[in-house]
Amino acid sequence: MSTLTPAAARKSAPAAPKTPSAGSPRRGKSRMDPTRNSTAAGLAAWLLALLFAAPVLWMILTSFHSETDAATNPPSIAANLTLDAYREFFGETSGVSPWPPLINSATASILSTVLVLVLAIPAAYALSIRPVKKWTDVMFFFLSTKMMPVVAAILPLYLFARTVGALDNIWFLILMYTSMNLPIAVWMMRSFLAEVPEEMLEAAQIDGANLLLILRKIIAPVAMPGIAATALICFIFSWNELLLARVLTGVVAGTAPVFLTGFVSGQGLFLAKVCAAAVIISLPVLFAGFAAQDKLVQGLSLGAVK
């Protein structure tokens, strides 16, 4: 690809600074030219992006088709758009309302996220700003609990819930989701709190600011975006969860994913309805995910990647 020999490149290097336009005309054709590389890369990236997004786009399109248009082979892309599938999903003919499971999911996700924040923020404070001794050990203890698969603890939890009558109770599920997300939240939050500049904390202490003032004026402004991202990611994980909800809840406290698994009856045409259901149930996650996009990587990698 390159027209430059190593010797020629080295010779021209001091004369030609980083801008590709400067220097000999030969440089313009070399790989240093950003526009040429980018067209091919951009085209490939766009093709792959469309390929990856195709199932999602297809899901959205099909949800606006009628059942007969959805079930054709080859697919009818240009079929008339309709809201029938959404009306069906909200129980127009079946009378089965999806609202109880949706509200259960919202309750479980929001309340468990609040609980996670209440527990994780002080813990992260004690692991970053005023760290306890051996705080790294504590961090790795938190992480190791996340590595234990849910299936390894689910039977005792199920037996416990059955014994104390907490089966099919949304509060028990909320506690489970809190424990599921707490280790991740502690790790994320610690990495966000560690970004608070130490000099500012020291300066505030010398000026005699009390803890509340330091929290409000120094820590909160730096950590707020991180706390928001943590909350959004915890919300997503709780909203998505299926196994615990499937085992621990039933008709009363069943969540949206559980509702969705029982949604396909296999009777008649249901493809558009399934797509509409998938769209509605994924909407909160899509919104939360795109809202947290800037901090998503840092969060998902437990703060290890900035």
Add this chain to the structure above:
Amino acid sequence: MTTATARVSRPGHHATKPSRDSRARERALAWARRAPLLPALVFLILVTQLPFVVTLIISFMNWNSLSPDKTGFAGLENYLTVLTDPDLRQAILTTILLTVSVVLASLLIGLGLALLLDKKFIGRGLARTLLIAPFLVVPVAAALIWKHALLNTTYGLLNGILTWIWSLFGSDTPPQPDFLSQAPLMAVIVSLVWQWTPFMMLILLAGLQSRPMDTVEAAQMDGATPWAVFRHLTLPHLRQYLELGGLLGAIYIVQNFDAVFTLTSGGLGTANLPYAIYQTFYFANEYGLASAAGVVVVIGTIIVATFALRTVFSLFKKEAAR
């Protein structure tokens, strides 16, 4: 399972003369530091560690809730069953195959996508958003879409496209494969790769963008080929990000339940251990056996996790040492 290294903690304690008074004050201070940590710690131990201890105990018991009179100590019997029962052995193999192939494939594709997205081009932000979308579909919903809207033999998009392409060439006998029954594990793998590639891409892209560009530019000045730059500069720098992505992905995919449950209901050799355990205790009521299988999963996870912790730790130490 804790990796003990406490040397990196910030200097916070002022050494005072060891008089009894100051020692008491220091202890009070240490507890004041610990206090904010305790609620989270106690809660987590109660909800995750305690149940696992109970699982460990049940795993050595004969316990089927359908025949309660036979409940008693079983020794290693359940573990022998886990390792000899054809279904459970198949589940162990499926779990390994599923995890390894999904992690490797999504890492490779994610690396390719990250390298492309690292370049500047028109609409890069939108392309990135489109690529993240699969990760932001609820897993159960994603599995349902794959099962019904994409892979269904009669009206799925895949066979629909085949029909369309064949009709372009005037053929009305297009191939109409039924992936869900002909290659069910492959179907599960493909749908999971689709969902996890964006995750890998995001981590690797962050890695690429943290690359020190001056060395790359210097190498290019010296006439290094793009492949040499990739092989000797980019890849070594990305190594820890590849490890991190792979191991975090492995931890999540080992535990996968949603895709197996929804796409194939564990049929045709697709039941992984989480699904098999769910079946064993929820439907077969074999509590002892399910617990033993659960312990086996934990042992497997610990092996993976030891590596994972080491990787996370090496990144973490760098950051903590700031």
